[in-house]
Amino acid sequence: MNRDENYLDEVSRSVRSDATFSATFAGSLDALRSAGVTDALSASRVCVLATAAAFSGPAVAISEVISEPVWNDAVMTSVLALDRRSANDAGVVAEVGDADLVVLVDGAALHARSVWRGSALGDVLAVSRLLAVGSVGSVLGATMIDPRGGAPTTGMGLFDDVVLSAPAGREQTVRTQELLGSRYTLVELGARSVLTYARAWSILVSDDLVITRAGTATSL
Incomplete structure (x- = not known):
C-alpha cells in the first residue's frame, strides 16, 4: 500500500463530526x-x-x-490572517466570528490549510457560514487535493463525502480519480459553477x- 492509499484509510478519523458550519x-x-x-449571499455583516x-x-x-455588486446593504469588513500567529489573534478571530457570512478569498489552498487547521481561526470557521471562492474551498473537506500533483491529502474535516478540486489537466485528473477510487465523489468546481453545503449538497449553478x-460521471 503506498503513502496516498494509506492516507485514505485514516482520513475518516480527521472528520469534525461536531461541525455545524x-x-x-x-x-x-x-x-x-x-x-x-x-x-x-444574503447577510447583514460580511467579513472578507x-x-x-x-x-x-x-x-x-x-x-x-x-x-462585487452582490452584497446589497451588508456591512463589509476585512481581515488578514496570513500566518499562524494572526490565526490565533483574538481580534482576528472575533472579527470573523461576528460576521453573518465569511468570504474566503481565492489563493493557495495548501497555505490556507497550514494557517487554519488546528488554530483558533479554524475553529471559528468550522461553525461559521462561509463563502469560499475558487480552489481554497477544497481545504474545508476531510480530504483535499494537492494541486501540485493531484494526490489526496488531509484537509480540515468539515465534510467527508465529497472531495472538491479545481479543474486540472486530463492526466492529473485521472491520477486523482484513481487515488480516490470509489470511496469519494470528486467535484471539479469550474469557474462558472456554484454549490452549497449544509449537511447536504445542493447545486446552484452547474455550467462547468x-x-x-x-x-x-455521477451526481451529488
Missing part, C-alpha cells in the same frame, strides 16, 4: 452574479478573510470581493461542474 462554494467571483445565487496567498495579493483580492466517482 454551512458553506457556498463558487468557482470564481464572476459566478456570484449568476441567477439563483443571491439567497446564498484573506489567508491563502491570494494570486493577486491579499489587498487586491479583498478589494475585488468588496467591489464535473462530478465523478472512480472516474465515472
Whole structure:
C-alpha cells in the first residue's frame, strides 16, 4: 500500500463530526452574479478573510470581493490572517466570528490549510457560514487535493463525502480519480459553477461542474 492509499484509510478519523458550519462554494467571483445565487449571499455583516496567498495579493483580492455588486446593504469588513500567529489573534478571530457570512478569498489552498487547521481561526470557521471562492474551498473537506500533483491529502474535516478540486489537466485528473477510487465523489468546481453545503449538497449553478466517482460521471 503506498503513502496516498494509506492516507485514505485514516482520513475518516480527521472528520469534525461536531461541525455545524454551512458553506457556498463558487468557482470564481464572476459566478456570484449568476441567477439563483443571491439567497446564498444574503447577510447583514460580511467579513472578507484573506489567508491563502491570494494570486493577486491579499489587498487586491479583498478589494475585488468588496467591489462585487452582490452584497446589497451588508456591512463589509476585512481581515488578514496570513500566518499562524494572526490565526490565533483574538481580534482576528472575533472579527470573523461576528460576521453573518465569511468570504474566503481565492489563493493557495495548501497555505490556507497550514494557517487554519488546528488554530483558533479554524475553529471559528468550522461553525461559521462561509463563502469560499475558487480552489481554497477544497481545504474545508476531510480530504483535499494537492494541486501540485493531484494526490489526496488531509484537509480540515468539515465534510467527508465529497472531495472538491479545481479543474486540472486530463492526466492529473485521472491520477486523482484513481487515488480516490470509489470511496469519494470528486467535484471539479469550474469557474462558472456554484454549490452549497449544509449537511447536504445542493447545486446552484452547474455550467462547468464535473462530478465523478472512480472516474465515472455521477451526481451529488
